[in-house]
Amino acid sequence: MRIELRYGKAKYISFIILDVLCLLLANVLASWLYLNHTETGGYTYTQYSPVVLIMVVIDILVTALLNTLCRVLRRGTQREIKEGIKHISVSFVLLAVVLFFLRAGAAYSRVTVFLAYTFYFLFFVGSHIVWKRVLQSLRKRPERKTAILMTTDRFVDEGIDQLEKLHIDVKNIWLLKNLDIKTIKDIDVVGTYEEAASVICWKMLDKVYIYGLDHHMVPGYLLKACREMRLKFNLVDFNYRIIEIKTIENKDPAMGALSFLEGKRDIPFPIRRVYWITKTEAERRRGFHAHKLNCQLLFCPYGVIDIILDDGQKRTTVTLDRPGKGLLLMPGLWREMVWKQSDSVLCVLASEYYEAKEYIRDYDEFIEYNSRYRDLADPLKESAAPETVPAESVSRETVSVS
Numbered sequence: 001m002r003i004e005l006r007y008g009k010a011k012y013i014s015f016i017i018l019d020v021l022c023l024l025l026a027n028v029l030a031s032w033l034y035l036n037h038t039e040t041g042g043y044t045y046t047q048y049s050p051v052v053l054i055m056v057v058i059d060i061l062v063t064a065l066l067n068t069l070c071r072v073l074r075r076g077t078q079r080e081i082k083e084g085i086k087h088i089s090v091s092f093v094l095l096a097v098v099l100f101f102l103r104a105g106a107a108y109s110r111v112t113v114f115l116a117y118t119f120y121f122l123f124f125v126g127s128h129i130v131w132k133r134v135l136q137s138l139r140k141r142p143e144r145k146t147a148i149l150m151t152t153d154r155f156v157d158e159g160i161d162q163l164e165k166l167h168i169d170v171k172n173i174w175l176l177k178n179l180d181i182k183t184i185k186d187i188d189v190v191g192t193y194e195e196a197a198s199v200i201c202w203k204m205l206d207k208v209y210i211y212g213l214d215h216h217m218v219p220g221y222l223l224k225a226c227r228e229m230r231l232k233f234n235l236v237d238f239n240y241r242i243i244e245i246k247t248i249e250n251k252d253p254a255m256g257a258l259s260f261l262e263g264k265r266d267i268p269f270p271i272r273r274v275y276w277i278t279k280t281e282a283e284r285r286r287g288f289h290a291h292k293l294n295c296q297l298l299f300c301p302y303g304v305i306d307i308i309l310d311d312g313q314k315r316t317t318v319t320l321d322r323p324g325k326g327l328l329l330m331p332g333l334w335r336e337m338v339w340k341q342s343d344s345v346l347c348v349l350a351s352e353y354y355e356a357k358e359y360i361r362d363y364d365e366f367i368e369y370n371s372r373y374r375d376l377a378d379p380l381k382e383s384a385a386p387e388t389v390p391a392e393s394v395s396r397e398t399v400s401v402s
């Protein structure tokens with residue numbers, strides 16, 4: 001409830017008020033039906049009104065304690081009915097207990113209470129469904145779309161800039177593995193899955209963007225939340241990017257050239273590892289793997305190396321044939337390297353420490369890994385979202401970044 005109030009205060013309170021109104025209406029209807037049309041032995045509205053007051057208090061308590069409005073904006077009719085049954089049966093039992101302790105049960109009409117709760121159940125389910133629609137249609141449709149950005153700490157600044165270029169207003173950021181950062185550029189960072197799901201629900205955002213993060217790293221929990229809110233995932237990223245490495249040629253060609261790369265200026269991730277491959281003979285092939293999380297910058301300071309990239313659908317070859325050409329690779333790409341000239345040197349700057357688990361070394365596994373989300377690209381598809389890693393509901397919205 002704390003999270004719901006944090007991200008959707010007005011909407012959440014509007015549902016509580018709506019429930020109270022429905023409860024009052026149900027009581028009016030029930031007592032009108034029973035008291036007006038039945039022989040009640042002198043039993044009056046005035047006698048009944050304290051019961052209604054107790055009902056309202058119990059109703060608010062049940063909402064708070066059982067969090068029966070949790071996910072209200074994204075739950076379907078079936079779930080709404082289940083929550084309605086839970087909410088009303090618990091309220092009913094509590095009311096019975098309270099009336100028992102007040103020793104006042106006999107003085108009030110049990111029939112009226114029964115009738116009131118029956119009407120309340122119908123109003124509860126019906127009004128939630130209608131109010132959800134009203135809130136959706138009341139949403140202002142600003143020029144700029146609002147979004148939550150899902151990314152890693154390495155790409156967060158770049159991701160915000162890219163969305164800015166697409167005229168998307170980033171309202172919240174979800175950072176993989178980083179629970180300590182509270183805000184970035186005045187944008188709230190949501191730490192837990194639960195909070196992120198709550199943002200997706202209560203803030204009624206227009207879009208969900210994944211940037212610089214393999215979509216498989218987004219937990220199923222969040223995918224489910226997006227699907228329930230009819231939101232599609234958008235990958236605003238690039239699979240790879242060829243970058244120009246600054247190179248200073250000496251006036252005297254015999255003195256050679258100097259190339260350099262500078263941390264944040266040239267590389268959009270902190271460098272956690274540097275390695276290089278030497279002494280490889282011509283036409284030898286290496287690689288044959290994909291990474292789940294590792295971003296890399298490859299360059300070849302000496303020789304010629306073909307880098308074959310495969311995104312599971314098509315293959316591209318990038319030839320590294322001069323020291324000034326760099327290749328930035330995102331996770332989720334299968335790569336093979338072919339040495340076109342013996343003793344060519346391949347240098348790699350990596351965003352992650354070496355971790356064997358982070359590699360996919362089997363091509364079929366890679367295809368399976370990548371196709372899992374393509375098959376399920378439709379967020380309206382009703383298959384159950386797994387609670388862990390594999391992603392679905394993804395559409396790729398690639399922006400070219402130069």
Ligand code: TYD
Pocket residue numbers: 273275277286287288289354
């Ligand atoms: P591998 O990734 O198989 O090389 P390539 O894909 O270029 O053919 O790495 C060869 C071996 O080196 C393998 O046993 C893992 C090990 N290794 C490390 O221990 N640390 C590293 O940073 C890298 C890149 C590899």
